[in-house]
Amino acid sequence: MNVIMDLCVIPMGVGVSVSEYVIGCHQILKEAGLKTQLHAYGTNIEGDWDDVMAAVKKCHEKVHGMGAPRITTTIKMGTRVDRIQTMEEKISSVVDKKD
Amino acid sequence: MNVIMDLCVIPMGVGVSVSEYVIGCHQILKEAGLKTQLHAYGTNIEGDWDDVMAAVKKCHEKVHGMGAPRITTTIKMGTRVDRIQTMEEKISSVVDKKD
């Protein structure tokens, strides 16, 4: 089962700047070979459900390992069985019709 | 690693009423032996990360199996390594101080 996810991991108790933790997560996502797209309020990920979920768990483990005592994560994720859809198609379905 | 999750599974393409799908998910969460609390915009779940995530996957599989061609899910989830915290403590930390 393929999933398209929007992942936003927020370390708590580490001060106001969290970019180093986001970078730590991106390294994990890259190492996992997942398709990703960073945006201004999270990271979109596309891949097999188990692969994506394993990477999300590693992100929590790494961010805790980097010193964050607490993490709150917000995820949106979509699956569909009627057809295969990529992140690019989700965007082009809006952009192409709009033009 | 323990996780407290707020899970909201939205089937798309099945009409406006989705309560039967929510019930289907609750059966899975119960069978998984997870601690749950239904609220007006989702279900709170507490348990071991892998157990909770396995149940979330089963929810998607079941909701698709019930006929939903597409699902969009919103999750908030928290982990902490400084101390153990339960769903009840999260609520009482607010209610008890308020009184």
Added chain:
Amino acid sequence: MNVIMDLCVIPMGVGVSVSEYVIGCHQILKEAGLKTQLHAYGTNIEGDWDDVMAAVKKCHEKVHGMGAPRITTTIKMGTRVDRIQTMEEKISSVVDKKD
């Protein structure tokens, strides 16, 4: 237009415990006369769109005023025009069918 909202306000840069900020928000919601229900990962709110949104803004202003330099908030919110639905009905639509 009525809205049912799940609100979760996370102050950043203030340490790991955030319950005092949640309490600050609850005071605002109460003063606004909104129907609320605290749960383990947020607060459900029901009311007129403008009243609810005005209260959310006041929550951000208050939490900043309490010393949080940065806030990240996650909201789920639902509106419907086919019929009126309350938070209680959303829960009972699941609980009653399940039994």
Added chain:
Amino acid sequence: MNVIMDLCVIPMGVGVSVSEYVIGCHQILKEAGLKTQLHAYGTNIEGDWDDVMAAVKKCHEKVHGMGAPRITTTIKMGTRVDRIQTMEEKISSVVDKKD
């Protein structure tokens, strides 16, 4: 008060394809003169709190007007008072350090 928001509006009861509704929302955001960036699981918006919130309300009104009896929306939004931050800076704070 400036806000950076990630907005995801999901019409329910209208079938499996929702791109026309997303386009309807984008027209509103454009007409409002807000800075926006579409991504694969929502739209990032930057602007004054009141302007952004007024546009979100118009999105719900328009999507209902287009025929959706029910809408569920997920929002992440951030405010900060320690300094001004743009959507571009949020991305570059990660990309620049990573390289």
